[in-house]
Amino acid sequence: xxxxxxxxxxxxxxxxxxxxxxxxxxxxxxxxxxxxxxxxxxxxxxxxxxxxxxxxxxxxxxxxxxxxxxxxxxxxxxxxxxxxxxxxxxxxxxxxxxxxxxxxxxxxxxxxxxxxxxxxxxxxxxxxxxxxxxxxxxxxxxxxxxxxxxxxxxxxxxxxxxxxxxxxxxxxxxxxxxxxxxxxxxxxxxxxxxxxxxxxxxxxxxxxxxxxxxxxxxxxxxxxxxxxxxxxxxxxxxxxxxxxxxxxxxxxxxxxxxxxxxxxxxxxxxxxxxxxxxxxxxxxxxxxxxxxxxxxxxxxxxxxxxxxxxxxxxxxxxxxxxxxxxxxxxxxxxxxxxxxxxxxxxxxxxxxxxxxxxxxxxxxxxxxxxxxxxxxxxxxxxxxxxxxxxxxxxxxxxxxxxxxxxxxxxxxxxx
Amino acid sequence: xxxxxxxxxxxxxxxxxxxxxxxxxxxxxxxxxxxxxxxxxxxxxxxxxxxxxxxxxxxxxxxxxxxxxxxxxxxxxxxxxxxxxxxxxxxxxxxxxxxxxxxxxxxxxxxxxxxxxxxxxxxxxxxxxxxxxxxxxxxxx
Numbered sequence: 001x002x003x004x005x006x007x008x009x010x011x012x013x014x015x016x017x018x019x020x021x022x023x024x025x026x027x028x029x030x031x032x033x034x035x036x037x038x039x040x041x042x043x044x045x046x047x048x049x050x051x052x053x054x055x056x057x058x059x060x061x062x063x064x065x066x067x068x069x070x071x072x073x074x075x076x077x078x079x080x081x082x083x084x085x086x087x088x089x090x091x092x093x094x095x096x097x098x099x100x101x102x103x104x105x106x107x108x109x110x111x112x113x114x115x116x117x118x119x120x121x122x123x124x125x126x127x128x129x130x131x132x133x134x135x136x137x138x139x140x141x142x143x144x145x146x147x148x149x150x151x152x153x154x155x156x157x158x159x160x161x162x163x164x165x166x167x168x169x170x171x172x173x174x175x176x177x178x179x180x181x182x183x184x185x186x187x188x189x190x191x192x193x194x195x196x197x198x199x200x201x202x203x204x205x206x207x208x209x210x211x212x213x214x215x216x217x218x219x220x221x222x223x224x225x226x227x228x229x230x231x232x233x234x235x236x237x238x239x240x241x242x243x244x245x246x247x248x249x250x251x252x253x254x255x256x257x258x259x260x261x262x263x264x265x266x267x268x269x270x271x272x273x274x275x276x277x278x279x280x281x282x283x284x285x286x287x288x289x290x291x292x293x294x295x296x297x298x299x300x301x302x303x304x305x306x307x308x309x310x311x312x313x314x315x316x317x318x319x320x321x322x323x324x325x326x327x328x329x330x331x332x333x334x335x336x337x338x339x340x341x342x343x344x345x346x347x348x349x350x351x352x353x354x355x356x357x358x359x360x361x362x363x364x365x366x367x368x369x370x371x372x373x374x375x376x377x378x379x380x381x382x383x384x385x386x387x388x389x390x391x392x393x394x395x396x397x398x399x400x401x402x403x404x405x406x407x408x409x410x411x412x413x414x415x
Numbered sequence: 416x417x418x419x420x421x422x423x424x425x426x427x428x429x430x431x432x433x434x435x436x437x438x439x440x441x442x443x444x445x446x447x448x449x450x451x452x453x454x455x456x457x458x459x460x461x462x463x464x465x466x467x468x469x470x471x472x473x474x475x476x477x478x479x480x481x482x483x484x485x486x487x488x489x490x491x492x493x494x495x496x497x498x499x500x501x502x503x504x505x506x507x508x509x510x511x512x513x514x515x516x517x518x519x520x521x522x523x524x525x526x527x528x529x530x531x532x533x534x535x536x537x538x539x540x541x542x543x544x545x546x547x548x549x550x551x552x553x554x555x556x
Contacts, residue, residue, distance in 0.1 A: 354454060354481035354526060359419060371455040384455040384479050413419045414428070
């Protein structure tokens with residue numbers, strides 16, 4: 001096989017044509033959708049895959065003898081294999097469909113943490129976590145009598161690793177949980193030192209990749225993590241579907257999370273035994289069509305090229321940082337463009353983000369305003385909220401121009 | 416009137432930039448702190464009653480939030496002055512909304528109600544009356 005050295009280029013303008021949402025005006029203006037880190041828009045390919053599945057192949061999976069049941073099962077399991085390949089998991093049975101990354105992280109916290117944490121043990125997270133990778137650990141640690149430790153951010157808002165030796169000396173660290181890309185600052189974490197440290201402590205490393213998987217190649221083997229959580233809706237797939245990947249041996253040894261139909265081997269009055277992986281963790285009827293949609297989203301991202309998407313976002317981040325710096329009174333948060341995914345958080349003087357976002361909305365610009373489910377970080381920044389513009393493979397520089405023009409209008413209204 | 420003036424009419428911006436009753440009361444007869452969990456906005460409300468222990472003599476507020484939440488709370492301090500605690504504890508929210516006088520989306524409605532809901536909670540607490548159900552999606556401390 002010939003090896004091509006050509007790096008795939010991303011044509012955002014062409015890809016944008018795949019997204020029907022852009023075929024409308026918002027308040028009479030072209031839509032500048034700069035809220036993809038919140039949730040991404042969906043290409044026609046994903047919408048069509050789900051519609052076609054409903055129209056031709058839908059039934060419940062795994063237990064129907066009829067042909068539709070077979071088609072539906074093939075659709076679900078085909079999607080599982082696509083996700084396995086997408087995250088480079090060694091075994092498709094390690095790919096568990098859940099509702100979203102939050103549910104994936106709760107599954108690990110309850111099923112692994114609930115049976116392996118106790119007094120004297122510690123769970124370590126960072127100050128940069130989304131609440132989904134913070135609150136479940138805080139809760140389960142407290143419930144199990146274990147310590148909950150937050151690695152602080154330094155003055156550059158990078159995770160400060162200087163306290164690791166002290167933590168290792170004083171605690172039996174059992175879990176280290178961090179994100180791969182920060183949803184609020186866009187920081188791409190260098191998790192290598194933390195995974196190595198976690199494994200030296202005999203701890204599991206749990207990676208929240210909800211914000212990373214849409215934007216860059218995520219390889220569970222290269223990352224050397226033990227669990228990894230992703231959400232379909234952030235990567236061009238539908239909402240209501242996410243994936244937990246876990247090492248097979250860990251998943252095998254764990255108790256189930258949700259109990260009921262489909263997850264059993266046998267049920268007797270005296271005793272119930274659990275099904276094989278991944279079914280042990282997939283109680284009840286799965287989000288079948290959503291899984292098919294997530295599979296189609298994986299196909300879409302692979303066709304565009306993850307490396308090309310990442311390069312495109314770095315370019316947009318660099319352009320946005322340059323253009324936004326022209327706006328008077330703006331405060332920009334986070335690392336330089338080459339170390340961030342397509343996310344820029346900022347504040348405009350002392351104008352509250354809600355007011356900024358509302359005036360931008362009237363100009364067709366959709367951004368997120370709020371705490372981004374990162375209240376510990378907001379506390380660190382000393383603000384209640386920030387504005388966040390986030391980009392994706394369909395984002396074009398004109399949308400960033402529209403944002404900058406809009407911010408000038410915001411300043412006029414509040415002058 | 417252009418579209419932004421409809422959203423942020425003069426009186427809103429005036430209350431936002433020059434909030435009435437802004438500050439802290441050291442020895443309040445009623446007080447509460449409310450947070451909007453959606454956006455993290457916070458407001459603390461302090462009330463001083465008159466000699467009858469019922470008439471609202473003064474309302475102060477502190478905290479941080481958007482123009483809508485701050486202006487609405489500022490307007491509220493003027494609106495309830497001289498009225499009774501019992502009356503204000505069940506004040507119809509439409510009275511405040513009419514005063515604000517701009518169309519609000521569901522999310523912004525929560526901003527506008529932050530001060531009023533917190534004030535009602537402070538008054539119910541001071542009077543020892545039970546909080547009505549569904550008074551608002553606030554974190555109260």
